Amino acid sequence: MLAAISFFAWMDAVMKLLAAHYPAVQVAALRGIAGLPLVCLYLWWRGDAGRVLQVRWPLHLLRGVLGVAMLSLFAYGLQTLPMAVAYTLFFIGPILIALLSVPVLKERVRRSHWLALAAGMLGVLVALRPDQDALLSWGALAVLAAACCYAVSAITGRVLTRTDSNGSLVFWMTLLIAVGAGGLAARGWVPLRAEHAWTIVALAVTGFIGQMCITEAFRHGQAAVVAPFEYAALAWAVGLDWLLWRTLPDAATLVGAAIIVASGLYLVQQERRARQLG
Secondary structure, three states, rough: HHHHHHHHHHHHHHHHHHHHOOOHHHHHHHHHOOOOOOHHHHHHHHHHHHHOOOOHHHHHHHHHHHHHHHHHHHHHHHHHHHHHHHHHHHHHHHHHHHHHHHOOOOOOOOOOHHHHHHHHHHHHHHHOOOOOHHHOHHHHHHHHHHHHHHHHHHHHHHHHOOOOOHHHHHHHHHHHHHHHHHHHHHOOOOOHHHHHHHHHHHHHHHHHHHHHHHHHHHHHHHHHHHHHHHHHHHHHHHHHHHHHOOOOOOHHHHHHHHHHHHHHHHHHHHHHHHHOOO
16 A cells, blocks of 8 residues: 555656646546556456456446546646645545445444544644635645545445456556546647656556555455555655655644654554454
8 A cells, every 4th residue: 555655646746747737637638548558568467358348347437437537636636736735635535435434345443443544634634734725725625526536436446356356447447537538638638748758658657556556455455444554645745745846844744744654553553453352
């Protein structure tokens, strides 16, 4: 899960760079179109190409629609919000995943899970403190909607991993994003610039590896336990903000980061103890 978060953080930074030059839905389309060849090569290398049709179509279609909406909305939010503020708002996702895991996945969420999730959210608010203007902006609302789409998509992916292959999940998500977002972006498509070629390649590579990692994480881990590790993206957001936009964290950010890390370590420790007793 930590590997997935690191690659997705880089992908989000690349999306923010591209969103300054292209419409949000076109950025989402580029994510799918550029990543599809990598997914096909992966399936050919694994010998899983024949299994991509043996899937539960309704859930894959739902996940594809959610993927298009999530990427488009998040890219729109990145056009107007700093990466750190966007991540602050997006961190509602792990809470929603934990909430949905109870009725949908029939997972038992212990009190320690809820405490860790609440502490993680508190740390996010302490660290990044989105102001009222940011919370009321269209960009902020888009990021919140993207977080909701992500949570439902993650739970849907968890259900699909019980019957469908890892490769099929990544293939259909990527293909449906390419087709869906590409169709929506076609009318207002902005010609690509040559200087953005390597940026688009980076978008494809980081998105592909991140998707593979997060699919494996939710395949092998309980959703409510895996989800809190997404708070590690805070460190990446701060680092990338400094690297690309020369924004340094203040004392409150460091305090919030400490709270988030502590909540994650507490959750791991409680889960290890529960397994030993069980």
